[in-house]
Amino acid sequence: MAGRWLLRRMPGYLYCQLSQLARGAFVNKCKSHQPYSISVGLTEARNKMSLPNQPYSTSHTTVDPREIRKFQLLAHKWWDEQGEYAALHSMNDIRVPFIRDTVLNMRSEHELGRPLSGLSILDVGCGGGLLTEPLGRLGASVTGIDPLEDNIKTAELHKSFDPVLDKRIQYKSCTLEDIVEESSETFDVVIASEVVEHVADLETFVRSCGEVLKPEGSLFITTINKSQLSYIFGIVVAERVLGIVPAGTHDWEKFVPPEELERLLESNGFLVKTVKGMLYNPLFGSWSWIGSTSINYALHAVKSSAQSQLDPNETSQENRG
Numbered sequence: 001m002a003g004r005w006l007l008r009r010m011p012g013y014l015y016c017q018l019s020q021l022a023r024g025a026f027v028n029k030c031k032s033h034q035p036y037s038i039s040v041g042l043t044e045a046r047n048k049m050s051l052p053n054q055p056y057s058t059s060h061t062t063v064d065p066r067e068i069r070k071f072q073l074l075a076h077k078w079w080d081e082q083g084e085y086a087a088l089h090s091m092n093d094i095r096v097p098f099i100r101d102t103v104l105n106m107r108s109e110h111e112l113g114r115p116l117s118g119l120s121i122l123d124v125g126c127g128g129g130l131l132t133e134p135l136g137r138l139g140a141s142v143t144g145i146d147p148l149e150d151n152i153k154t155a156e157l158h159k160s161f162d163p164v165l166d167k168r169i170q171y172k173s174c175t176l177e178d179i180v181e182e183s184s185e186t187f188d189v190v191i192a193s194e195v196v197e198h199v200a201d202l203e204t205f206v207r208s209c210g211e212v213l214k215p216e217g218s219l220f221i222t223t224i225n226k227s228q229l230s231y232i233f234g235i236v237v238a239e240r241v242l243g244i245v246p247a248g249t250h251d252w253e254k255f256v257p258p259e260e261l262e263r264l265l266e267s268n269g270f271l272v273k274t275v276k277g278m279l280y281n282p283l284f285g286s287w288s289w290i291g292s293t294s295i296n297y298a299l300h301a302v303k304s305s306a307q308s309q310l311d312p313n314e315t316s317q318e319n320r321g
């Protein structure tokens with residue numbers, strides 16, 4: 001009973017993540033017996049809402065249309081701090097300082113009050129701009145991209161309320177693959193926060209991150225592990241024990257263990273510097289850093305310079321959760 005109350009009080013996004021996790025594993029386990037698919041439900045919802053036929057770019061491989069349809073339904077909810085994205089709002093309390101401090105530690109000088117000025121950042125899968133905006137306020141020049149046009153419209157609208165951000169942030173509705181050619185080695189920092197668990201082709205995604213980063217540029221990723229604990233919390237507790245499972249679109253198979261992400265990054269020319277566990281407290285709606293990466297985690301990797309790629313002995317790992 002207490003557990004049910006706790007889960008009911010979870011901000012929507014985490015609740016969604018958990019239930020989707022449970023649903024994803026359940027669907028995979030019971031594929032042959034499943035009388036309907038999640039995508040069918042979403043397609044129906046989408047048709048009912050008369051959504052445009054192609055609200056996202058379909059010409060490249062990292063976009064999973066089922067994931068995008070889910071975000072389409074919530075495209076106007078980004079800036080509702082108590083709504084479905086409440087946990088992403090509060091995640092800023094730890095992810096913004098993590099990005100800022102990591103970058104500052106790697107720079108010799110910075111401007112007071114605008115510590116990220118002079119830096120060019122790409123926020124991939126920026127959604128409504130929840131993370132893009134604070135980075136712009138810290139002085140960075142930020143490009144936010146998202147395959148879903150309605151997300152970008154929401155982000156543009158919200159940015160327009162703050163004239164300071166107008167010059168510092170630009171948004172574009174596209175995929176990472178769309179801009180790889182024109183943006184080769186353009187950005188000092190690339191961020192994909194809570195995105196990789198939604199992409200269709202992680203390898204292409206990671207490779208593209210490397211292509212748009214300058215040599216020795218930084219990549220920040222936050223995502224969710226595919227762990228036993230996630231399974232127990234999401235499947236056993238949320239679905240089977242408590243029976244609280246709203247329709248979801250997450251594919252449990254898409255959650256990425258940190259070891260797998262590290263391996264992928266390192267085989268694509270990155271050095272993984274930091275992997276830290278993150279924990280969400282649903283009672284207080286707050287995030288904290290923890291030693292365990294078994295549920296959520298954040299990662300910082302640096303694109304190897306041409307020189308260090310020639311020197312396989314270079315290993316500089318600073319902080320392992």
Ligand SMILES: C[S@@+](CC[C@H](N)C(=O)[O-])C[C@H]1O[C@@H](n2cnc3c(N)ncnc32)[C@H](O)[C@@H]1O
Pocket residue numbers: 062063064067068071088124125126127128129130131145146147148151175176192193194195198199200
């Ligand atoms: C959970 S939201 C995170 C939004 C934002 N990064 C934040 O933390 O506030 C995931 C976002 O990834 C976007 N997305 C999904 N697939 C993507 C892909 N293949 N490439 C880039 N973005 C993608 C979605 O449209 C959505 O806006």
